[in-house]
Every structure is written in C-alpha cells, then in structure tokens.
Amino acid sequence: EAQVTQNPRYLITVTGKKLTVTCSQNMNHEYMSWYRQDPGLGLRQIYYSMNVEVTDKGDVPEGYKVSRKEKRNFPLILESPSPNQTSLYFCASSSGGRRQFFGPGTRLTVL
Amino acid sequence: GQQLNQSPQSMFIQEGEDVSMNCTSSSIFNTWLWYKQDPGEGPVLLIALYKAGELTSNGRLTAQFGITRKDSFLNISASIPSDVGIYFCACLRIQGAQKLVFGQGTRLTINP
Numbered sequence: 001e002a003q004v005t006q007n008p009r010y011l012i013t014v015t016g017k018k019l020t021v022t023c024s025q026n027m028n029h030e031y032m033s034w035y036r037q038d039p040g041l042g043l044r045q046i047y048y049s050m051n052v053e054v055t056d057k058g059d060v061p062e063g064y065k066v067s068r069k070e071k072r073n074f075p076l077i078l079e080s081p082s083p084n085q086t087s088l089y090f091c092a093s094s095s096g097g098r099r100q101f102f103g104p105g106t107r108l109t110v111l
Numbered sequence: 112g113q114q115l116n117q118s119p120q121s122m123f124i125q126e127g128e129d130v131s132m133n134c135t136s137s138s139i140f141n142t143w144l145w146y147k148q149d150p151g152e153g154p155v156l157l158i159a160l161y162k163a164g165e166l167t168s169n170g171r172l173t174a175q176f177g178i179t180r181k182d183s184f185l186n187i188s189a190s191i192p193s194d195v196g197i198y199f200c201a202c203l204r205i206q207g208a209q210k211l212v213f214g215q216g217t218r219l220t221i222n223p
Binding site: 004033035040041042043044045048058059090092099100102103104105 | 115117120151152153154155156159199201210211212213214215216
C-alpha cells in the first residue's frame, strides 16, 4: 500500500531535549516536505527536499533541521525544542509537487 | 508568510444543504488545490486546478480557478455527514515550484 508514515504519532517532551520525528514514503517520490499545523494558521511549510541531499527552507524553518540521506526518508530534527514548537506536524511526499500525499501527523507537546 | 485568505473559517449547516467556500490571494498562482482533512488524519487532495477559468467537478464537489489567478472557490452540493472536516485551499508558488502555501482552513460541521 502506497503511504507516508510518521513516527511517533504523539510525543510529549520537555524544553531543550533533542528529538527526531521520522518520515518515510514507499512511493519512490523525489519531493518530500514538512509542515506544521496550528489553529487559525492552516499548514505552514517548514522544510522541503527536491531529492537526496537537496533541501531548502520553507516559511517557518527556525528551530528545525532536516536531512535527506535516502530517497525514502526525511526526518525532522528539533535540536532544542521550545514550547512554541508545540504543534501538529505533517510530512508529505510527491513525484511532481502538485499532488502531495500526507502522513497521518505527529502531535508534539513541548513542556 | 501566509498569502492565502480562506473564508469562512467555520460553517455550521444542516445535512442536505449546499456549501460554498473561497480563497483569495494578493499574488498570482498557477495551480490551485483543494484538500480535506478528516479528524486525526492528514490532508487528502480533493481537486486540482491548473488553468485560469477552469471549472472541475469531483462527485458532489465543484471547484473553479479564478480568471485572475488570484482566487478559487469550492462548492459541495447536498452535504452528507461524512463531509465533516477541515477544507484547505493551497497554491503552488511560481518561483520555487515545489513550495505549497495553504489557506487557514474552513471547518465544516453538519447537523444531521
């Protein structure tokens, strides 16, 4: 089954404790992206990747890092999480940018 | 920053009613997309529009790409309970073609 998977689905952590949210897709898509969803703001792009080893900032990259060492994986790294990064995070992938397939989401709470 | 203005932000309707929502932008876009997000899930693409003036249907859903390329609307006819969710418009930017920008979303609630 073609899908985008994210782990963990739920995470509660404390300020400053490094964490990684994994994202994997099995559709051989070149393009992957991370978004955060906050009430009243819709989805905002954090980072995106056009292909292996090619990444670029989205609209809200501050406090986040990404890497694209393999085509199928695109982890999101929070080196020192802060409470303003409490949000719902979505990973997405596509083969041409137009039709993006979204993962199920990761709800992160930073205390 | 946020470039799409989506309205209304929420709708409360009776089952069977028609629904209309729209999205406007101060910038020109060459692709408009409409997504639906069910509770606890990620957004799913409903309709994609690629040409100014294009009118596209998907079952009870109809969407149009505005002629000025700065707006789009989505209509849902004869709403049913499974239409409940959040609807987002989104656009692909002309520069940096892989960057999607989203509207704030319209939360649809249906009373049976």
